Amino acid sequence: MIKYNKWTIGLLSGTVLASTLVAVPEASAAVEPIKVSAEAAFVIDNETNKILLDQNGDESLYIASMTKMIPLYLVHEAVEAGTISWDTPVPVSEYAVAISQNYELSNVPLREDFTYTVKDLYEAMVIYSANGATIAVAELIGGTEHAFVDMMKAKLDEWGITGYSLFNTTGLPNHYADELGNLYPGAPVDEENKMTARGIATVADHLLDDYPEILETAKIEDKIFMEGSGDEIHMMTYNLMLPNQPYAHTGVDGLKTGTTDASGASFAGTAVEEDRRVITVVIGAEDNSVRFGETSRLMDFAFDNFEKVQIAAKGDAVKTEEPLAIAKGKEEEVGLVYSEDVFVVTPNTDEELKVETEMSLNPDLLNEDGQVEAPIEKGTTVGNVTLSIEGDDLGYLDGSQNEAAVAVERTVEKANVFVLAWRWIASTASQGWNTVTDFIGGFFN
Incomplete structure (x- = not known):
């Protein structure tokens, strides 16, 4: 049950407009977290990046084929940039073929004398976690798999992810590359890719935010690879939580499994219920039953114990103690409005909690006296309101914040x-x- 009240907003140092009053919900921060039978577990709300559960989320652990979410992001990025297209032919190296022909591994067998497109191999990566296909696409984009690994590392650094070790594009144990003379320089033969559960959630969040179309492929449960080519292979999804699978859960439409002896049974999952999407991460479960069963518990926990609450609509006035002062304007002050609908994700219990907001102005718009100068057009975004739940120890993913843009409500011309x-x-x-x-x-x- 959500109650509405008005609370005094705290102040930021520097570019703060004023102490502010807005309508915010009262709820409880004290949702008892569940204990998951795995080495680590992590849950976030995809829209706001609110962390809903963190069990050992900052320990660097083996991630196996969950690694492939990073190459998948870079494939989308390259297509968007025009570097490649979905129809670009992909040459297949001797190394990619050798990995693809290993029937101990997840693969679609490849041939050097056959023409594959980026789309063909992308589907094999998403649906069937195909290792040789991943290497071939990585070599197309990066020149070599090692160069592509460096691109992956650069992307993680850009996202602020720490506590990772990456040696290949697939998540395979390094000895497979070593046996074929393709070990990443300086990589230990007896190691595998590592990342934290928080880091995996961050990768999944960027992938779904920037390229949500991946779900159209991720929700495919079976497909013929290279249908009609004479090299047909029946690909069956490893995501056993999709609608027709043994561990089906309502709303699941992705995302990526990972399994090696070192990583155990791991899974980065996502599900949508009404207008909310959550991302879950389980690392180091015992087997399929545990990884998918615990993921199901995490999804139920997220949807049953938290709710998204709208606290303002686009165009609503931002209630402030004083209007925004405008330097050199025909008018010396102007009101502010929200530039977008404003939501918070809060526990859905009856206990009371304050949701606090802080407002800061964009320093690029301020003159040397710290004021916004006229002329300024109606709808110009001048800052952000940051929302936080009092007493919340989990916060938001990787230090991000739940923010809403604010704009001037009318044009102020220069005097x-x-x-x-x-x-x-x-x-x-x-x-x-x-x-x-x-x-x-x-x-x-």
Whole structure:
């Protein structure tokens, strides 16, 4: 049950407009987390990045084929940039073929004398976690798998992810590459890719935010690879939580499994219920039954114990103690409105909790006196309101915040020189001035 009240907003140092009053819900931060039978578990709300559960989320652990979410992101990025297209032919190296022909591994067998497109191999990566296909696409984009691994690392660094070790594009144990003479420089033969559950959630969040179309492929449960080619292979999904699978859960439409002896049974999952999407991560479960069963528990926990609450609509006034002061304007102040609908994700119990907000102005819009200057057009975004739940120890993913943009409610034109002069005279006269130079200098500033 959500109650509404008004709370005084805290102040930020520097570019803060004022202490603010807004309508916010009261709820409880004290949702008892569940214990998951795995080495680590992590749950976030995809839209707001609110962390809903963190069980050992910052320990670097083996991630197996969940690694492939990073190459998948880079494939989408390359297509978007025009570097490649979905129809681009993919040459297949001797190394990619050798990995693909290993029937101990998840693969679609490849041939050097056959033409595959990016789309063909992308589908094999998503649906069937195909290792050789991943290497072939990585070599197309990066030149070599090792160069592509460096691109993956750069992307993780860009996202602020720490605590990772990446040696290949697939998540396979390094000895497979070593046996074929393709070990990443300096990589230990007896190691595998590692990342934290928080890091995996961050990768999944970026993938779903930037390229949600991946779900159209991720929700495919079976498909013929290279149908009609004479090299047909029946690909069956490893995501056994999709609608027709043994561990089906309502709303699941992705995302990526991972399994090696070191990683155990791991899974980055996602599900949608009404207008909410959650991302779950389980690392190091015992087997399929545990990884999918625990993922199901995590999804139920997220949907049953938390709710998304709208606390303002686009165009609603931002209630402030004082309007925004405008320098050199025909009007000396202007009200603010929200530039977008504003939501928070809160526990859905009856206990009371304050949702606090802080508002800061965009420093790029401020003059040397820390003021916004006219002219300024209606709808110009001048800052952000940050929302946080009092007493919440989990916060938001990787230090991000739940923010809403705010804009000026109307246009404020610049005042003419006579108005500005009169204002300056009135202001200076109240303080006194000593010289004509002060007067002239102040007039023209």
